[in-house]
Amino acid sequence: MKMFITGGAGFIGSNFIFYMRKTHPDYDLVCLDKLTYAGNLETLAPVMNDPKFRFVRIDIAERKAVYDLFEAEKPDVVVNFAAESHVDRSIENPAVFLETNVMGTQVLLDACRIFGVSRFHQVSTDEVYGDLPLDRPDLFFTEQTPIHTSSPYSASKASADLLCNAYFRTYGLPITISRCSNNYGPYQFPEKLIPLMIANCTADKPLPVYGQGLNVRDWLYVEDHCSAIDLILQGGKEGLVYNIGGHNEMRNIDIVKLIVHALGKSEELITYVTDRKGHDMRYAIDPTFIHNELGWLPETKFENGIVKTIQWYLDNRPWWENIINGEYKTYYERMYGNR
Numbered sequence: 129m130k131m132f133i134t135g136g137a138g139f140i141g142s143n144f145i146f147y148m149r150k151t152h153p154d155y156d157l158v159c160l161d162k163l164t165y166a167g168n169l170e171t172l173a174p175v176m177n178d179p180k181f182r183f184v185r186i187d188i189a190e191r192k193a194v195y196d197l198f199e200a201e202k203p204d205v206v207v208n209f210a211a212e213s214h215v216d217r218s219i220e221n222p223a224v225f226l227e228t229n230v231m232g233t234q235v236l237l238d239a240c241r242i243f244g245v246s247r248f249h250q251v252s253t254d255e256v257y258g259d260l261p262l263d264r265p266d267l268f269f270t271e272q273t274p275i276h277t278s279s280p281y282s283a284s285k286a287s288a289d290l291l292c293n294a295y296f297r298t299y300g301l302p303i304t305i306s307r308c309s310n311n312y313g314p315y316q317f318p319e320k321l322i323p324l325m326i327a328n329c330t331a332d333k334p335l336p337v338y339g340q341g342l343n344v345r346d347w348l349y350v351e352d353h354c355s356a357i358d359l360i361l362q363g364g365k366e367g368l369v370y371n372i373g374g375h376n377e378m379r380n381i382d383i384v385k386l387i388v389h390a391l392g393k394s395e396e397l398i399t400y401v402t403d404r405k406g407h408d409m410r411y412a413i414d415p416t417f418i419h420n421e422l423g424w425l426p427e428t429k430f431e432n433g434i435v436k437t438i439q440w441y442l443d444n445r446p447w448w449e450n451i452i453n454g455e456y457k458t459y460y461e462r463m464y465g466n467r
């Protein structure tokens with residue numbers, strides 16, 4: 129089995145490589161990654177010398193390079209994590225989101241169609257469903273919830289999902305799609321809520337909470353996302369969408385306070401800043417289908433996962449300090465300087 133894993137130098141992709149290495153030591157894994165600001169080869173250091181792992185620096189939107197690689201390597205399965213993934217950056221500059229998330233996915237789909245694979249799995253997001261109101265805790269996203277996107281990021285992810293469905297229906301390409309809720313865990317880029325708050329808190333810097341901090345996200349430990357994708361690859365039905373989530377809804381402000389307390393800091397660090405444009409209020413996944421069909425259940429409870437995650441960031445300071453001391457400084461100043 130040879131598996132292409134795109135975006136494997138990022139947060140979830142790298143965790144997926146480690147997960148697959150552990151659970152399927154016989155698989156040949158090839159990581160395809162452009163190494164954008166979010167990709168980090170240091171993350172992959174533990175597998176770099178593994179004879180059954182190979183890293184290829186490539187842009188998934190570069191058709192010729194992608195076709196050449198498919199022709200040379202002939203993958204059996206492709207799992208597409210590669211994406212521009214940060215909503216705030218998509219509000220600032222949507223174009224690159226269309227380039228990678230839409231056009232890049234289309235190039236991969238064409239490569240799969242031309243060279244043949246037994247599965248193309250698209251890693252999508254619950255954000256394609258838009259948001260839910262805070263006053264209707266009885267509502268959840270199911271696989272039947274209509275697509276109703278808010279940000280350029282979610283619009284680009286939804287477009288990619290629609291292309292996958294089109295390639296299934298039109299060309300019979302064996303695709304599956306998963307739509308997961310917010311992930312947390314090791315190796316998450318510090319622009320995202322949890323690592324940003326951990327990094328700022330340890331440095332006694334202000335903790336920028338958007339709006340009133342009342343928005344709700346449904347948090348899942350990254351390894352549980354990886355196990356769900358593995359199950360979909362093994363037993364998922366072609367052409368279907370699988371929602372992934374662990375019923376763990378939390379308000380942003382409660383997450384931030386939890387981090388403040390875990391690190392023994394003062395809530396006075398919390399600073400309410402101008403809200404994100406078009407900010408989705410609540411995400412909440414109904415994971416009944418993947419549970420009933422494939423027996424998937426998350427293993428890590430949030431109270432344990434968040435402790436493990438905070439400890440990981442404390443134990444691996446050079447990993448994220450290298451990032452925040454680099455070009456990220458300019459991003460941070462631009463995004464938060466006058467907020």
Ligand code: NAD
Nearest residue numbers: 135137138139140162163164166167187188211213310311
């Ligand atoms: P990330 O930003 O941490 O990593 C993205 C990776 O993709 C990076 O290594 C980057 O270098 C690579 N990449 C970007 N453009 C590329 C291109 N043109 N060609 C090749 N590689 C490219 O993202 P993440 O948080 O790990 O998310 C991975 C996937 O999971 C994304 O598709 C995202 O939409 C989806 N997702 C994320 C979450 C979450 O909470 N983080 C939840 C649900 C779904």
Ligand code: DAU
Nearest residue numbers: 213214215253254255309310319320321336337338343380
């Ligand atoms: O739901 C899945 C999605 O989760 C993925 O598809 C995205 O790739 C991923 O980035 C994530 O999107 P969010 O926008 O929910 O994640 P983020 O960490 O950026 O923000 C989480 C919440 O915290 C959101 O309501 C905005 C808020 N926030 C975020 C940052 C970075 C703040 O209040 N302050 C901040 O500084």
